[in-house]
Amino acid sequence: MHELLWLLLPAAALSGWWIGRRGSRETGRSAGDPPPSEAYLQGLNYLLNEERDKALEVLTRMEEVGSDTAETHLALGSVFRRRGEVDRAIRIHQDLIDRPSLTRDQRTYALLALGEDYMKAGVLDRAEALFQEVVAQDAHVDQALRHLLTIYEHEGEWGQAIETARRLEGLGEGGYRVRIGQLRCEQARQAWAGGDADQARKTLRRALSADPGCARANMLLGDLEREQGRHKAAVKAYEAIGQQDPALLPEALDGLAAAYAGVGRTGRMESFLREMVTRQPDGRLMVRLANEVRQRQGTEAAIRELTLMLRRQPSLGGIRRLVAMTQSVGEPIGPREVQILLDLFEKLEAGRSRYRCRQCGFASWTLFWQCPGCRAWATLRPLDETEGM
Ligand SMILES: [Zn+2]
Numbered sequence: 001m002h003e004l005l006w007l008l009l010p011a012a013a014l015s016g017w018w019i020g021r022r023g024s025r026e027t028g029r030s031a032g033d034p035p036p037s038e039a040y041l042q043g044l045n046y047l048l049n050e051e052r053d054k055a056l057e058v059l060t061r062m063e064e065v066g067s068d069t070a071e072t073h074l075a076l077g078s079v080f081r082r083r084g085e086v087d088r089a090i091r092i093h094q095d096l097i098d099r100p101s102l103t104r105d106q107r108t109y110a111l112l113a114l115g116e117d118y119m120k121a122g123v124l125d126r127a128e129a130l131f132q133e134v135v136a137q138d139a140h141v142d143q144a145l146r147h148l149l150t151i152y153e154h155e156g157e158w159g160q161a162i163e164t165a166r167r168l169e170g171l172g173e174g175g176y177r178v179r180i181g182q183l184r185c186e187q188a189r190q191a192w193a194g195g196d197a198d199q200a201r202k203t204l205r206r207a208l209s210a211d212p213g214c215a216r217a218n219m220l221l222g223d224l225e226r227e228q229g230r231h232k233a234a235v236k237a238y239e240a241i242g243q244q245d246p247a248l249l250p251e252a253l254d255g256l257a258a259a260y261a262g263v264g265r266t267g268r269m270e271s272f273l274r275e276m277v278t279r280q281p282d283g284r285l286m287v288r289l290a291n292e293v294r295q296r297q298g299t300e301a302a303i304r305e306l307t308l309m310l311r312r313q314p315s316l317g318g319i320r321r322l323v324a325m326t327q328s329v330g331e332p333i334g335p336r337e338v339q340i341l342l343d344l345f346e347k348l349e350a351g352r353s354r355y356r357c358r359q360c361g362f363a364s365w366t367l368f369w370q371c372p373g374c375r376a377w378a379t380l381r382p383l384d385e386t387e388g389m
Contacts, residue, residue: 070096070106077113086121093117108139115147124151142171158187181211185220192220197228215245215252222255231262239272246280253288270296283315290321299329307336314344355380 073096081089093114097107115130128151134144145168152161162183169176184207192200201224207217218237225234238256242249260268273289276282286309294302303325310318319341326337353363357380362373364380371379 070099070102070110074106074110074113077117081113081117081120086117089117090114090121104137105139108134108137111137112140112144115144119147119151124155127151142168142173145171153183156186156190158183158190162187177211178214181207181214181217184210185214185216188217188220188224192224197224200224213244215241215248218244219248219252219255222252222259226255226259226262229262231259234259235263235265242272242276242279246276247282249276249280250282250284250288253284267296277309281309281313281315283313283317286310286313286315286318287321290318290325294325299325303329307340310340310344314340314347316344316348319344352383354383356383357381 073092077089077092077096080086080092093110096102096110097114102110111130112134115127115134118124118127118130128148131144131148131151135141135148145164149161149164149168152158152164162180165176165180165183169180184203188200188203188207191197191203201221204217204221204224207214208221211217218240222234222237225231225237235256238252238259241252256272257266257269260266270289270292273285273292277285277289286306289309290302290306293305303322306318306322306325310322322337322340323333326333354365355367356363357371357373357376359376359379360371360374362371362380363383364372367382368380370377
């Protein structure tokens with residue numbers, strides 16, 4: 001996907017220019033521009049068709065015969081970059097920027113391209129400076145900001161990354177809510193590691209206001225409050241995960257148990273888990289609840305509870321715990337457990353795929369001779385019994 005974006009970026013920009021230039025010639029504003037040659041259009045066509053070697057050949061020939069429009073050089077530069085010849089791409093783009101005849105938009109685009117060269121070469125500080133210049137020129141801002149965001153994330157510059165993500169969001173680009181929440185979490189971890197717990201707490205609150213579904217923020221907040229001896233606040237943060245993203249709750253249960261102990265309410269774990277299991281019949285929650293019941297009321301009670309839960313929702317971890325507990329009280333596996341096991345196997349078997357395409361990974365219950373996923377013939381293979389669960 002990433003590769004595809006790199007590829008489409010110059011081609012899209014070039015075709016945009018071509019249309020723009022044709023339009024401006026009709027209004028007579030740039031009579032000095034030479035019309036794009038046949039060779040140039042052919043080169044562009046090769047580029048669009050990903051025939052990079054042919055494109056390179058045509059464009060290089062154009063350059064040799066002196067038909068050196070800015071477009072030719074940009075196209076040539078992007079072909080070199082995509083072939084991994086980054087130093088040649090850098091030289092071409094740098095030459096272009098130094099030309100006084102370039103229009104403002106051409107120059108900004110060349111700056112962007114040069115930034116992408118340096119980014120590919122791993123020279124991130126150079127790339128960063130170039131993208132900042134592009135943003136300052138107020139053209140191709142969204143592309144430059146997206147690159148800057150990638151660089152700031154890579155360098156762990158969380159403050160700058162957040163600011164950049166917010167600017168992108170301000171440009172009307174969606175999909176930054178979760179990312180900003182995660183970036184705030186990183187920023188909070190940094191503040192916490194630097195000994196500033198208050199700043200970390202504030203930042204986590206901002207993570208939650210940026211993304212109310214950010215379970216990681218509550219996990220971190222719970223850990224932070226617990227470390228600060230504020231167990232009541234820790235309980236509140238951990239418990240909130242059950243509302244936000246119940247599937248992630250099992251990750252926070254050790255912290256929650258410790259926080260309950262901190263406020264002297266160890267019994268609360270059992271009722272909280274019972275409440276959560278009703279909402280999210282997760283195997284890990286069931287096992288945890290069974291362990292709590294076992295501590296308080298003994299193994300027999302735990303086995304009873306777990307059996308009831310597993311009848312509603314079979315889970316591999318749950319059944320393993322049930323068998324282990326039954327063994328531990330010295331009882332043989334009774335008909336009750338055997339029946340649960342049989343039900344479980346049936347459900348697991350019904351839910352699994354029996355065939356998978358070895359070309360595209362398409363999985364199915366029936367055998368197709370032509371894969372509905374990739375339309376290839378005879379690529380679906382039967383799966384082993386334990387595969388596809
Ligand atoms: Zn397929």
